[in-house]
Amino acid sequence: MAEHYSVLLQESLEYLAIKPEGFYLDCTAGMGGHSKAIAERLTPAGRLVVNDRDSESLEMAKRTLMDFVDRAEFQCAPFSMLNESGLDGLLADLGTSRFQLTDPDRGFSLLQDGPLDMRMDQTRGMTAADLVNHSAETAIADWIFQYGQERRNARKIARAIYAARPLRSTLHLAGVVEGVVPRVGPIHPATRTFQALRIVVNEEMKELDALLNRAPRMVAPGGRIVMISFHSLEDVRVKDKFRDLQRAGIARILTKKPVVPGDKELRENAASRSAKLRAVEILKSAA
Ligand SMILES: C[S@@+](CC[C@H](N)C(=O)[O-])C[C@H]1O[C@@H](n2cnc3c(N)ncnc32)[C@H](O)[C@@H]1O
Known part of the structure; x- marks a missing residue:
């Protein structure tokens, strides 16, 4: 633990x-x-x-x-x-x-591979995989912009997610984001995207x-x-x-x-x- x-x-x-x-x-x-x-x-x-x-x-x-x-x-x-x-x-x-963040099975981690889940209550609601694989590109961009506070790259990331569908795992998603947003400093470039999806999944x-x-x-x-x-x-x-x-x-x-x-x-x-x-x-x- x-x-x-x-x-x-x-x-x-x-x-x-x-x-x-x-x-x-x-x-x-x-x-x-x-x-x-x-x-x-x-x-x-x-x-x-x-x-x-x-x-x-x-x-x-x-x-x-x-x-x-x-x-x-x-x-x-x-x-x-x-x-x-x-x-x-x-x-x-x-x-x-x-x-929650460190158990890869819960799907919050962008450092260890796991299912794209991110639900705090695993008995109900849509998973992060449901959202990224079935939502409109514009909706994904808006979430990343608003809830990830990712002002500059939201549209670019949403486009890359849309093109890479179906997204299968946390590392798959993290890699897709890293492919379009270069890493600067110690914070992983997908951190804000993960935050946005987590906020939407759990309302x-x-x-x-x-x-x-x-x-x-x-x-x-x-x-x-x-x-x-x-x-x-x-x-x-x-x-x-x-x-x-x-x-x-x-x-x-x-x-x-x-x-x-x-x-x-x-x-x-x-x-x-x-x-x-x-x-x-x-x-x-x-x-
Ligand atoms: C930062 S952790 C709390 C850590 C805790 N104070 C401790 O000392 O271990 C936040 C917790 O709040 C729960 N949580 C977040 N949103 C919630 C909600 N809407 N209703 C109930 N629990 C929620 C999460 O499942 C998580 O376990």
């Missing part, structure tokens, strides 16, 4: 301001790192819902939390189906886990919007919402929603600027480099 490293862990705990007997929801359990740290700060009278839409990740989180079953319960649901209420705190550490923006709409209703007055995002498309949504909640008097922003990893975390975990944490305290029910 890949080494486990939970991003902005201390900062998440600080902004959640955990009450030992409180009720918490970790929307994105992943390998259970944040959940375990929350559970450790609860007494058995506290309660933690450990949630992930990916059942394999949830199994891993269960193992991480096996000493805390007196206070933790496990739930496999997408953000759009969450309906807890009266929470003292809600955490969402968005995106994909290291486990990540729609899911995030659903969570941002539900969260203020799920958290009780005095409770906290903490969100960690990994690219500007996510961060802008979180920032705008928090600002709207503050303007409406529903929440108070606790992080004027996003909290980012310190030098030590960046040295130990390069994958944390784009993480941004924002937090609010709920002042009154958003009903």
Whole structure:
């Protein structure tokens, strides 16, 4: 199993301001790192819902939390189906886990070969292969432009994908992109294309919007919402929603600027480099 490293862990705990007997929801359990740290700060009278839409990740989180079953319960649901209420705190550490990214069978990896899947919930929905092999070239270009934030090369990449169909595996796709976008620096030229497809496959923006709409209703007055995002498309949504909640008097922003990893975390975990944490305290029910 890949080494486990939970991003902005201390900062998440600080902004959640955990009450030992409180009720918490970790929307994105992943390998259970944040959940375990929350559970450790609860007494058995506290309660933690450990949630992930990916059942394999949830199994891993269960193992991480096996000493805390007196206070933790496990739930496999997408953000759009969450309906807890009266929470003292809600955490969402968005995106994909290291486990998902490094297991070639899940199809997120552009370094190891695997099926072009990329679904977090493997029981439903279209795979990345369905998308690249059956969508219009213009749709593929738009996704890469919008969700991959690949401003210059989107059309060129979409054309190459279209010409290479059927795309059979992650390395096949990575190679096709590398064939038209030369490698500059350490980041693989297909990284943005993979990000775009992953976002579309998992409807990540729609899911995030659903969570941002539900969260203020799920958290009780005095409770906290903490969100960690990994690219500007996510961060802008979180920032705008928090600002709207503050303007409406529903929440108070606790992080004027996003909290980012310190030098030590960046040295130990390069994958944390784009993480941004924002937090609010709920002042009154958003009903
Ligand atoms: C960055 S990882 C979380 C890592 C975790 N905090 C840890 O310490 O191991 C993000 C997790 O969120 C899950 N996830 C992403 N979008 C989701 C959604 N819409 N609904 C539920 N879970 C989601 C992914 O399956 C993934 O396991």
